[in-house]
């Protein structure tokens with residue numbers, strides 16, 4: 001493949017060395033890799049022209065913000081390699097942060113040099129490859145709609161109009177959404193993983209399923225058994241009132257802070 005490799009190439013910097021090394025790897029695999037300094041190709045039209053003139057088929061950028069940004073919208077696939085400043089500096093500036101999120105959505109892959117850089121990126125921008133997969137899948141599935149984030153009041157209003165709230169997560173955590181549904185008296189159907197099982201007791205405060213077949217079976221049961229629905233909803237509401245109340249949380253934090261007061265006096 002004929003590749004454009006865009007990087008910040010000030011001489012004798014770590015970047016230049018890294019870029020050169022990556023270029024060698026790619027050329028060793030038979031690709032043609034044109035390594036360019038971002039300062040030589042600064043405008044989008046210059047890049048478009050270069051891509052066309054050199055018949056480039058794909059691109060790579062070292063630095064998401066300084067390089068990746070310039071590769072957007074040229075109609076060729078590209079990947080990016082995170083640079084240190086992406087995650088140490090640029091991430092903290094709102095506009096740059098948003099630009100980087102957009103670049104990541106378009107990028108086919110992203111490389112981070114360390115596990116901690118990867119985690120930081122994943123935390124900032126909720127995994128672009130996965131996001132793309134989910135969006136594509138939802139598009140192909142009739143009856144399923146993907147909604148963007150919305151203000152909490154709107155979400156609660158929408159929730160109240162739902163027959164049930166489903167949590168099919170396979171990764172652990174603590175679901176505030178489930179507790180909110182319980183508080184709003186909407187029945188909960190959740191995958192049986194420890195995080196969910198900690199708040200949903202099967203057939204008491206909600207229904208737990210382990211696989212798609214069981215989900216279908218329980219959903220049908222919930223639809224056809226109003227007494228069960230009523231009981232689950234009542235128990236859920238009571239559970240939230242007892243164990244997750246705003247007042248209890250307030251008291252707990254206020255008490256915990258008091259324990260700090262004592263220790264500073266000594």
Ligand SMILES: *[C@@H]1O[C@H](CO)[C@@H](O)[C@H](O)[C@H]1NC(C)=O
Pocket residue numbers: 167168169171172173174175176177178195196
């Ligand atoms: C679903 O459940 C998981 C595990 O408890 C939790 O981390 C996640 O936030 C929940 N998501 C929703 C939308 O309820």
